[in-house]
Amino acid sequence: MKYVNEFRNGDIAASLAIVIANEVDSDRDYRLMEFCGGHTHAIFRFGIQDLMPENVTFVHGPGCPVCVLPKGRIDNAIKLVEEHDVILCTYADLVRVPASKQMSLLKAKANGGDIRMVYSTQDALQIARQNPDRQVVFFAIGFETTTPPTAVAIQQAKQEGLSNFSVFCNHVLTPPAMRHILQQDGDQSANINGILGPSHVSTIIGTQAYAFCATEFHTPMVIAGFEPLDVMQSTLMLIRQLNSGTIAVENEYTRVVTAEGNRKAQAIMQDVFELRPSFEWRGLGLMPDSALQIRDNYADWDAEQRFDIEEICSSDVKSCLCPAILRGLNKPTDCKLFGTVCTPENPMGACMVSSEGSCAAYWSYGRFRQPDNSRTEQKMQEKST
């Protein structure tokens, strides 16, 4: 088992497609939100929508950490490079995100800024050790998945007394964003019937973190792996819940996710981070208790304190529909900017920046898509005969 091709098997997909087609109730619509950008990416990359009946629709959620990072935080990072001459270490998909004044980390790098793309927090620590005369800042971003490695790096820096290292913390939490989307009503409601829940995030926080979706909001959820067969199996599980009227948080991704999550990782996060009273999510606005900040005990390694980073409120492009797209209210193709002035080469809004963003996925994998399910039906007929 190598976990690359096993969950991408086309024959199993075709069989699952038949089961799904047989189980859907043709009199109802199934609007299912895939919360994570990883799911969005898989749906488009593997063409999963083609294998779904017409009344099963995927609504793309806000689960792309690069997409929801507000512009002001990128402005902050550029300022660190330009005014404080720090070595800024960042995950690569942040470098193209548009900041204010048509800047980005990529352009700041081209202007001479020392910005280095790293694959892990350990790389950033190593750069700090190798450059004792320079301040090294790690641009920490991501949901609960990438938070424990950041916490470990901060603990290590403290243990080693690595005084030239600090972390610019932008870690955010998934349950508050999910709650925010489920709370909306009227024309702000995404009208979703079920949720494909986060996969990697759930390895850390466990399935029980989402119990409120079922108990408070009566919305079924299935924790789904990122492989295409995971997405299809989870979709089937959601359809079965909806058809039977049971509402629960189920776990399809049992090969990795447990109910309680990774206790050790949670303890490390708890040691280093605390809830930030309020944090801005691009597209969703300010949300209370939705992000993390570094505890006082580790304040010496907090870049926000070391460099006195101020809050910058930067407005997004007005006609950009990303805020509504991130909440499941609109599709990328509803946006006037989509594919005209806003493309992956020149992203205007957050959803076009990362390949996990729904606009980038639509543009790169699905534009000019014709609503044509005949091939799938043909396949099913072949299969059943």
Add this chain to the structure above:
Amino acid sequence: MTRPYAGKLDIKHGTVNMSHGSGGRAMAQLIDQIFMFHFDNELLRQHNDQAAFKVNAGRMVISTDAHVIAPLFFPGGDIGSLSVHGTINDVCMSGAKPLYLSAAFIIEEGLALCELERIVISMAKASREAGVPIVTGDTKVVEKDNGDGVFITTTGVGVIPDGINISGERASPGDVIILSGSIGDHGMAVLSSRENLSFETTLQSDSAALHGLVKSMVEVAPNIHCLRDPTRGGLATTLNELALQSSVGMILDEQSIPVKAEVSGACELLGLDPLYVANEGKLICICDAADADRLLTAMHSDPQAQDAAIIGKVVADEHHMVQMQTSFGGSRVVDWLAGEQLPRIC
């Protein structure tokens, strides 16, 4: 011939300095003892600023390629062999027989002479094996930190046999698309040896000169419509270029595109797509469906194209899109590479 300098370069311990690019004695010594010594051929021995040679009547091709790569040495090759293969391939994708190469070196001050020699020996070997001599060149030295060790620009000339008309605008609906072998080997081999990202793999770059393969293909099917090597931007970007140039669409079958398990594994880990990863020893051939069997038979008998396969077909499409039937059973667009391929966060 009397030399203007005395003694031998200390290749073992020496480094390149600014005087090696100044046009004086030091430069003459560097050129003689490294470049001339290893590239040695009749035209170079004439010591002219240019190489003069006879050509037969017919169509000539010229192509140039600048090579900048970090690291300079990678599993399966180095900047030297790459600079020979890259330009030979650009020349022969017209169906031409490559004849001669020129090479321009921009060397960063401080490069160890032994490294330079290692690169030059590798170039000389690649050029000899290909039967395409390097007949003229140039050397410049730039100050430290103004280069990346060494940049090598090579130019190649060749002649196209009569009756061959291979060009990027000739793909037409109904044509088939043949790929000569597995994709992504070069890009992933280079990535695996990057300082900040080293991972252990047995992968080797596929860097190779393809003119022998092209010759045997043209012999069995002179009416090949398009040939191109999918280098930077990978298979996806090269097919998009051809679709645009020929004003057609393409439909690929993902299942038939050969990708080695090591490449797909490493790509998964790093969040990259093999369709966009560079190749240096593969070609795409677009031809009449009627020619496909003959071409595949010829390709399969060449060690460089034993995994050659039909990977898709050319269709009429006003949007000039490349689309793909996924192995999973769906379909999707295969877009141009946007910016640089960036690893994903999770």
